[in-house]
Amino acid sequence: MSTPFLPYGRQSLDEADIAAVVEVLKSDFLTQGPAISRFERAVADWCGAKHGIALANGTATLHCAAKALGLGHGDVLWTSPITFVASANAGRYCGAKVDFVDVDAGTACMSVERLAEKLRQAEKNGTLPKVVVPVHFAGQSCDMPQIHALGQKYGFRILEDAAHALGGDYLGERIGNCRWSDAASHSFHPVKIVTSGEGGMITTNDDELAWRIGTLRTHGITRDADRMIGESDGPWYYQQLELGFNYRMTDIQAALGASQMAKLDAFAVRRRQIADLYDQALAGMPLRPLARDTQGVSGWHLYMIRLNLEEILPLTRRQVFERLRGLGIGVNVHYIPVHLQPDYLKLGFKQGDFPEAEKYYEECITLPMFPAMNDADVARVRDALAKALNL
Template sequence: MASDFLPYGRQSLDEADIAAVVDVLRSDFLTQGPAIPRFEKAVADWCGARHGIALSNGTATLHCAAQAMGLGKGDWLWTSPITFVASSNAGRYCGAQVDFVDVDPATVCLCPDRLEAKLQQAEKQGRLPKIVVPVHFAGQSCDMPRIHALSQKYGFRILEDAAHALGGSYEGERIGNCRWSDAVSHSFHPVKIVTSAEGGMITTNDEELAWRIGALRTHGITRESSRMQGESDGPWYYQQIELGYNYRMTDLQAALGASQMEKLDRFAQRRQELAELYDRTLAGLPLRPLARDPRGISGWHLYMIRLDLEAIAPLTRRQVFESLRAQNIGVNVHYIPVHLQPDYRQFGFQKGDFPEAERYYEECITLPMFPAMTDLDVMRVKEALCQALHAAA
């Protein structure tokens, strides 16, 4: 890969992060030690939630939270078709059926109007969801007060997928504080707002839910005598009280994550500045960014553009994408609609089911966005875009 390659996302590490990991390497604990509760507290405190439960990755958080909420065979989980497949796969891991709600054409977050209409129809059919997973796409919150109001009317639980959104807020409330949901899932993959290399976390205000997720991440095992069947044999004793998983985070990862959390506000501010610079710099080109909901502040995990395909014809999105890649601009596409994946078509999903999601997919390109980017990097992306679009001029 060329040295001047500009990726769409990249971790931002400093000497403090490295020192935090080295400290763990020199300590008595590499796996389950004091860094994990420290990281859990840092995330929960920043969000304003009562509990944080660290897990091995974001997929594990969704799976364990859904199972802890009682999702199982015969139940339904609904989510957005514009997301990574983990959001819907969590339902399938629990043996549940999965369906989707089309996105808002402006923000590409799950559309509350379409959700309400689908709930009305599902109620008539006796197929209401047990869990709805709103995806805070690119870092911008869904309309959580509206979705919460619908949950009160129709009786479903809410698991927010905030893998893109740590550092953002909605109506003055930090994303992750669980005001409008049962739990919130976070991801710390290297391209996310902060990283623990791999890792995820659930924030929740529900003490029992927090305990159950904590048990599920460790094989369904408890050492608490009050949770056991019968008497404990002694201080060494444990019981597996349900089938769980090995979804634990390590102290190495948690130490990195806790160090990164000290820089979250700075990272979020720089991402906001880059987004605003992109907005100004790209104005006038045959494209548009995602619309902003004025009630919230995005975490800005990703910066997407939607090409005006009519204006650039006969040029195609693929040609623009490949031109940018040829110029060492590491663009990407987020995401292929989940319902169009071959493994989901077996359930009867087909093209045309969720037209707004499909329209977005046909037009979108993800541009580079990470805190270490400079203003000159944004200008470089703009110049590359102009060159890629030149054939349509």
């Protein structure tokens, strides 16, 4: 019998999740019904934020939030080069220019030192960003108090990309509570910490920002007579106040997401246990995990290793990756630096622009991490790594 393939991430669903979806399928609402508000409240309450606004996916949350923060033509958005392309694309969707801030050598999160240096230069050049998007990479928070302090000094808005981080905390407060930001973006893709199939959410404490994001997700339309221009024609009446989008989540998705939220704490505990097991199992190998910031607890969306390439010569990262795949370990790479994507090279970015991000990419491999993994799965990954590295 062949050994089953162990993916890098996988949803964890149970009968309660299935029942929640079936209940919606039997109800009067498949979209824009009561399950949406239940899911929004569950996420906002868990994070400790005032508002949750559900959208179709994580990319939609970034786009709508950036637009609601006033980002537009002639403006600039900065984010990390080590992220999925959506973090940067959101700025371009708004007609803004995009630039990047290099990452910390240990955590691969946005470097506060590089951010401060870049801001000082941008102030001299008159090119300060309007929005900065710190990415809580692999589940670990960026240094948000320091980024917030820089935002106050230089006048930019802050949109946290927390797609990896639900279930984590920083300085004793839950990631997504928006204490040090205008808003936080969450993703519920199946490999994330909880899933709604596809889906995303913005958390925020800003009433006006929440209202505008909620309007933008539905074509820019309101049915609120107090928000309309002039008088309403009657109960049927609505107005499009600006050009918005169809970025709505369905009740089917929201029901699944709300059911999953009931298991978030248990998922987070198990992910932390798996991370600790990996730390112990991989000790002494020619590799290193991401540095852990002792001021917070990661949501552990991903468990990353960086190969000590000089110690494994003549092996290359690609050879190690392919050997692991051949042994049934579904490793991946997160991420190719955004500035090296062909579409971004056309904008003038080039190799060497963000050296820490590029060095990280050359060395990184993503190991399997999901709550249904057992201790034997971690041992299997360790043994496969030892074999792939000729240890």
